[in-house]
Amino acid sequence: MAVTAEQVADAMYDLIKEYMGKKKFKAADLTKAMIEKFGEDQCDKALCKQAIRLLVDSGRCVYTYFGGSYIEIPHAEGAAGGA
């Protein structure tokens, strides 16, 4: 595949950033969006899985739980208050 995991990770990050505060993305949402963006011949589930791992392991994104698990850009936890 011509597209690299790093490129997919960047595209995922841009998408999450664009919708930050408006929409949360699950791993499957990001995967579908990337396959649509790059095309099935360039991008598949395995590559997206690798890209998500890059995002999370580097700390650029984190998993969050709000009734289901989402991938978001790290931000202050509202419920934590000043504690």
Place this chain on the structure above:
Amino acid sequence: MAEPQRNTPLLDELKKGPWPSFVTQIEEMADAGKEACDQLLRLLERSYNEKIGHWKHGGIVGVMGYGGGVIGRYNDLPEEFPAIAHFHTMRVNMPSGWFYTSDALRTICDIWDRHGSGLTNMHGSTGDIILLGTTTEHLEPCFAELTANDFDLGGSGSDMRTPSCCVGPARCEWACYDTLALTHDITNHFQDELHRPAFPYKFKIKCSGCPNDCVASIARADLSIIGTWRDRIRIDQAEVRNYAAAGLNIEREVCGNCPTKCIEWDGNELKIDDENCVRCMHCINAMPKALRPGVDTGATILLGAKAPIVEGAQLSSVLVPFMKIEPPYEELYDLIERIWDFWGEHGKNRERVGELMQRVGLGNFLEAIGVEPVPEMVAYPRDNPYIFYEEYFVEEGEEEEEEVEA
């Protein structure tokens, strides 16, 4: 200044019953100087008085790289209860079958005394070691200590939850496959799915060694792997006669309770019509010295159980009536991945796989995951007139072509 004496009359009521009380346990920790435990009791008493919960769960907390294993908890009165402003739960992956050395238990407890409230729940409903109550800054150091001692976090959120199993062949002669080995292997094989949530919702796997289903996988797991056999129940006729001589009324207690009435006892010999046996285990449980599962063993794979959240409670349904469960478990893993693929593609947010199966229909679901329908999947024959067996249908014109060719 010392905190005023705890005044918790409602919680005190919970100590009066015949069973050990969680209140007593938390009080012990509070009296030992754990401020978080003291405030936990005060907040709970307040909730009981106000009939309002003061906890929020979920959020952003976790350890680096993982999306599961930490459940964020915050109270909404942090100024009044600062010691439990954060009170996160950590789920630690338990060993298969819950076998520990006392040294391992001490290690976990020591780590938790250093990093958390000291309160544990052995074990949670998924089977994990539950460590109750820590703060965000203690998560990473606690995780580092746990991993340094060969423990790992379990699952939480929309991931594969920590797989669990019965004690299996370690302590039970009825185990039809090695539940401990399979659970350990599933845990290692699907590390990514365990730690990095990628599903529409949670997915639980539980392994029971025989149809007694001691871990209640049929009710508590999305995927239940229940040991069974496909040959004949082994009978020791001499032991059967011993049971009769000892006073067991075999006709009434064994034959009479057989759900398919496939057992006969003539006072000297026990006969079982294995073709009609549904593997309920009743006769084996009643005469364990005389009857044993067969030797051609494996497991039945069932799918779809869940507790009532969106829809009502569901038990798992048979997906594969018999599968050999032997390393490297390729057939099983291949099936699981096909299920996840379809569910990941078509499942709605917070839709369990059993709900998806109901929504799209069993026929469509089976076709999508490449499993042939078989009679064992049907609880009540002819119950559903919309399931067709294609080989019984001949399109118009096809029949004529076949006749011409013949």
